[in-house]
Amino acid sequence: MLKASTETLTKVFATQKVAQLKSIAIQSGNLSSGVKPELVNRLVGHFEATHDEPGSIISFDLGYRNLAYCYLNKDAEILDWARVDLDLPSFHPSVVAPIVRQFIEDRVQTNLKTTDRVLVELQRARSNGGHGVLEHTLRVNCVEAILWAGLYEYVEKMKRSHIKMTALNRRTVDMLWQPQLDQIILDYPDKFKKLKSGYYYKKRASTLLVEQWIETDTEVQCNDHFKAMFEAEKKKDDLSDCLLQAVSWYKWTRFTNDYKKNLLKD
Numbered sequence: 001m002l003k004a005s006t007e008t009l010t011k012v013f014a015t016q017k018v019a020q021l022k023s024i025a026i027q028s029g030n031l032s033s034g035v036k037p038e039l040v041n042r043l044v045g046h047f048e049a050t051h052d053e054p055g056s057i058i059s060f061d062l063g064y065r066n067l068a069y070c071y072l073n074k075d076a077e078i079l080d081w082a083r084v085d086l087d088l089p090s091f092h093p094s095v096v097a098p099i100v101r102q103f104i105e106d107r108v109q110t111n112l113k114t115t116d117r118v119l120v121e122l123q124r125a126r127s128n129g130g131h132g133v134l135e136h137t138l139r140v141n142c143v144e145a146i147l148w149a150g151l152y153e154y155v156e157k158m159k160r161s162h163i164k165m166t167a168l169n170r171r172t173v174d175m176l177w178q179p180q181l182d183q184i185i186l187d188y189p190d191k192f193k194k195l196k197s198g199y200y201y202k203k204r205a206s207t208l209l210v211e212q213w214i215e216t217d218t219e220v221q222c223n224d225h226f227k228a229m230f231e232a233e234k235k236k237d238d239l240s241d242c243l244l245q246a247v248s249w250y251k252w253t254r255f256t257n258d259y260k261k262n263l264l265k266d
């Protein structure tokens with residue numbers, strides 16, 4: 001385990017420029033907003049904590065018609081990957097709860113027996129900064145809450161409550177891959193002509209990035225079965241999003257550990 005003192009970390013980060021601190025924040029999975037003292041405190045807290053080596057991950061991209069998940073081992077090999085329509089007849093918790101629990105039992109429980117970490121996309125209370133809360137948002141928030149409760153229930157049943165479970169802010173994922181996503185938009189302008197907003201640009205670019213990984217066997221290892229599944233899937237953006245989350249976690253963990261190693265050497 002790599003440990004660095006608060007004093008050492010504060011001294012190191014205090015000497016860095018804001019642009020450098022923002023870059024470190026993005027590469028380590030932290031938000032890069034705020035003035036210098038806020039960035040320093042955020043990074044000190046992150047790097048002071050003990051960080052494990054990358055292990056196996058289950059990653060969820062939330063939705064009720066399009067809930068996607070993937071399961072990767074420590075070598076970033078895809079062992080399970082799917083999009084699921086929960087087919088909810090109603091959005092009352094009394095209806096959602098048994099369906100989500102059945103989903104966990106049927107599709108996730110086996111993977112929970114061996115995984116080291118669970119990542120769940122963090123949902124917002126409001127969309128696009130608006131004052132009102134959309135019905136769609138309430139529905140996804142309901143699924144989110146029940147999924148969390150179900151995951152905790154199953155890991156406790158399996159006596160695996162040591163599994164680390166993280167609610168992941170999507171902004172940190174987008175910031176990590178922004179240079180690659182921007183390049184894809186420049187390289188394939190025809191694929192973005194009819195899209196209405198930056199939201200859809202991001203979705204399309206993320207899907208194309210994951211397609212590149214799969215075709216070239218970079219970032220992840222994907223067998224022919226999952227390659228064919230992804231190629232045939234109509235809603236590739238959801239599958240892409242859960243995979244992006246998992247790969248981001250690997251990169252953040254490796255960056256954090258390497259940075260601390262180099263810091264302790266000095």
